Amino acid sequence: MCCPPYNNCDTVKKARDWLSAQGKEYAFHDYKKEGVPVDLLPGWLQAVGRDTLINRKGPTWRKLDAAVRASVVDDASAMAVMQANSSVIKRPVVVWPDGSVTVGFDAQRWAAN
Numbered sequence: 001m002c003c004p005p006y007n008n009c010d011t012v013k014k015a016r017d018w019l020s021a022q023g024k025e026y027a028f029h030d031y032k033k034e035g036v037p038v039d040l041l042p043g044w045l046q047a048v049g050r051d052t053l054i055n056r057k058g059p060t061w062r063k064l065d066a067a068v069r070a071s072v073v074d075d076a077s078a079m080a081v082m083q084a085n086s087s088v089i090k091r092p093v094v095v096w097p098d099g100s101v102t103v104g105f106d107a108q109r110w111a112a113n
Helices: 010-021 041-048 059-063 066-070 075-084 107-111
Strands: 093-095 101-103
Touching (some): 041 101
Antiparallel strands (some): 093 101
């Protein structure tokens, strides 16, 4: 499992606590310190879609210039915005051992993985 970003995010803290309580091993990737894992973005987009992956309700998205927000029309443009503004990525993003991808923390859904 990998990739809950931002160590100080409450949702990520809940997710990490849940993973630890379940005895599940995971690799933590902090986007702010380590950058967005560019090699994983295409798979995330294919698995969940840009509308799920981009947090359009968050403060980072709202602070973006209107032209930048309007430029997100396909996966390539979404990847460019996510790479330049990692905080627009909803969190946590988890790649499960079976290759499935989830976005956000949902204990019931995660228990099935």
